[in-house]
Amino acid sequence: MNHEHWDHIYLSPHLDDAALSCGGLIATQTARGERVLVVTMFTAGLEPDNLPAHLRRMHAAWGCSGIDPFAVRRIEDSTALRRLGADYRHMGWQGALYRRGKNGRFLYRGLNYFGRIAQSDARLQVQIGRLLRDLRRDNPDAMFYAPLGIGVHVDHALVYTAARRTPGPVCFYEDMPYVLLGNLAPPILRLLAAFSERLPAAQGYSGGRLALPVARLQSLPGLHSGPRLTLVASRIAQGERWLANLYAINLAAKVDAVLDYRSQLPMLFGTESLARRALAHYAARLAPEGVGLWERLWQPAPDQSR
Numbered sequence: 001m002n003h004e005h006w007d008h009i010y011l012s013p014h015l016d017d018a019a020l021s022c023g024g025l026i027a028t029q030t031a032r033g034e035r036v037l038v039v040t041m042f043t044a045g046l047e048p049d050n051l052p053a054h055l056r057r058m059h060a061a062w063g064c065s066g067i068d069p070f071a072v073r074r075i076e077d078s079t080a081l082r083r084l085g086a087d088y089r090h091m092g093w094q095g096a097l098y099r100r101g102k103n104g105r106f107l108y109r110g111l112n113y114f115g116r117i118a119q120s121d122a123r124l125q126v127q128i129g130r131l132l133r134d135l136r137r138d139n140p141d142a143m144f145y146a147p148l149g150i151g152v153h154v155d156h157a158l159v160y161t162a163a164r165r166t167p168g169p170v171c172f173y174e175d176m177p178y179v180l181l182g183n184l185a186p187p188i189l190r191l192l193a194a195f196s197e198r199l200p201a202a203q204g205y206s207g208g209r210l211a212l213p214v215a216r217l218q219s220l221p222g223l224h225s226g227p228r229l230t231l232v233a234s235r236i237a238q239g240e241r242w243l244a245n246l247y248a249i250n251l252a253a254k255v256d257a258v259l260d261y262r263s264q265l266p267m268l269f270g271t272e273s274l275a276r277r278a279l280a281h282y283a284a285r286l287a288p289e290g291v292g293l294w295e296r297l298w299q300p301a302p303d304q305s306r
Helices: 017-031 053-062 069-084 119-138 154-164 178-195 200-206 211-218 227-233 251-259 262-268 272-285
Strands: 008-012 036-044 087-094 143-147 170-173 242-248 294-300
Touching: 008 017, 008 154, 017 036, 017 069, 017 143, 017 242, 017 251, 017 294, 036 069, 036 119, 036 154, 069 087, 069 251, 069 262, 087 119, 119 143, 119 154, 143 154, 154 170, 178 272, 211 272, 251 272, 262 272
Parallel strands: 008 036, 008 143, 036 087, 143 170
Antiparallel strands: 170 294, 242 294
């Protein structure tokens, strides 16, 4: 990392979330000479030799049999973020699929990480909160960016919750690609989670049979419109008032960075052409009066930020 202090700090649950959701804004900020740090929380899994059967099946659906997918993904992430001009930090915590409770059992099986946070993750929640407080202490004036948790992924929810409790300026981004499914995101993902242990094809959402149909649905214009989607699907309490802010972006830089995540394209978008289409539709759909390309971020109203 090149700076001791940053103007903008993006909190990315996984090795792609910041670029996917805010890559256009990051590119715009760094082009202005502003200093950007991306902190990615869950950047490790298990060694291939230590995988149980259900994770071997999942890795096979990803096309990663016998190798550590995170080693590949860390390289992809550093390449993409350097392209965007951002510094980065990989925290090395295990993703939801790989975490165990005190009894040694896996906390999340199949796609059950789309749903409720396991009680055993409370300790991890404390660690994330401590990290954010340290970052704020060292960067008191920086704007923090955190996921809204639209896709009901527990790792996103952990970061969202910690960010809500962190003092100082924080805004929240619409989680890509989940936002592309609009109001369909929570029911689709929860349905996949419910059946993932019984139906092998459901686990294929992560690169198998279901990935391409879902990706085609995501690429359609119009599903991902409206603030109601963002606020309701992200489980924000009824009655809270949030403010939306639009930011003009460098879409070409964002697309180039997203395409650096080669191992994730089948899971996220199906194909490169569908990725380009989905990202372009989303950026154009947000445009006021149909002009420009944008990303949308949210902040609680000032009197409700705590």
